[in-house]
Amino acid sequence: MTGIARSFALALGQLGDRRILGVLAKSMAITLAIVAALAAIAWRGTAALAERYAAGWDELGGLAGVLLAVVGGWLLFRVIALAVLQFFADAVVRAVEARHYPAEAASARELPLAEDAGNAVRGLVRAVLVNLVALPVGLLLLVTGVGTAVWFWAINAWLLGRELTDMVWLRHRPPPSSSGSAAALPLSALTRFALGGIVAGMLLVPFANLLAPVLGAAMATHLVHSRKGRS
Template identity: 55%
Template sequence: MMSLPKALARAAGQLADPAILRVLAKSIVTTLAIFAVFGVALWFAVDRATATWLLPMMPADYGPGVTALVTTAILLVSGWLLFRIVALAVLQFFADEVVLAVERKYYPQAAASARQLPFREDLRNSLRGLGRALLFNALALPVALVLLFTAIGPAVVFLLVNAVLLGRELTEMVWLRHRTGSQDALPLGGPSRFLLGAAVTGLLAVPFANLLAPVVGAAAATHLVHSRKDRTSHA
């Protein structure tokens, strides 16, 4: 089976592929647009709350500054917590294009036999993955808060949780195109999925690299799944 470093290296090496660049551009623009809309909505919500509850207790000219400060603080925290979830949910809509680009270059026979997922199935998978991510991150939040005094504790908790989630989601993005039925088990075992998810989660924590991480993760998962399939078929 192909090693994870080799799969990631191949994935990064294909970032200049026009098909990958198109997906990258669409996913980045869509992700940033979602956060921009969220930021505008948050600004109006905080401004209204400030006018209702805080301004009566402070000078009127403090209002804009308080609104800006609170909005920025919430955006920073929510962006850190939710960016990986939103970015992966957005990628679900374009995952077929990433997987197909990798398969056409490295696994042409697999590309020819893959099934095209209908929009409704893509949407269902995306919402299901988003729901899982929100649920498990919400369950991890109390544990992270308890470990807040350790400084590194919350980061480790979210790394572990999201490594498991991302490893599964990225593997499914590829496997759904090739499985013969819903009963088929994922081709990658738990440890392999965890290492893949951990690597992508780590990239999502790095500024600028986090914009590339979902696409790199999907491409790397494609290599890992097909190398596992090839190994199984020749066993």
């Protein structure tokens, strides 16, 4: 797992790069704005329903709205943060490649806006659907105390590992072979899970969760190019 540790150290060391800071500021502001808007809608919506259908329980409805906003924001933050980063991922990947892998940067494929947006939407839909499917198991695991957190961490580690790898690999993936088969991902399933696990873990920690998506994209860039170099 030395590659994971090295990629994390290199990603952390480039946080001061102006290009990285620019992406971090934009993605952070947009993510927080979306989470805050959704939380406000959930709070006001729950309070309005309580006021209309449960007269005399306004305070309880307001409390339920606050709880829904907090829990919903916590659950959706990682999904929204990654979806937002998809639109700025190229800037992170380009910054890392320009500093550490200039030859690879010169041969990279620029993704059209439509393809970039399509990848972001597909990633968002996949993350929401998988988390919804995993929700019943997570609710059952509430009785264990920590089972729910571990379950969602594992699910999102798997999701994030693939999404972050694709952010880089789509820029460098060779065209399909004559048989029509696409080139295999350069990172093994275990490496992708470890990458996603680190980022998913950071997304659970206040303040660190603001840096996690950008650090994840930078780590994925180092990991993909280190594996390419060995092939």
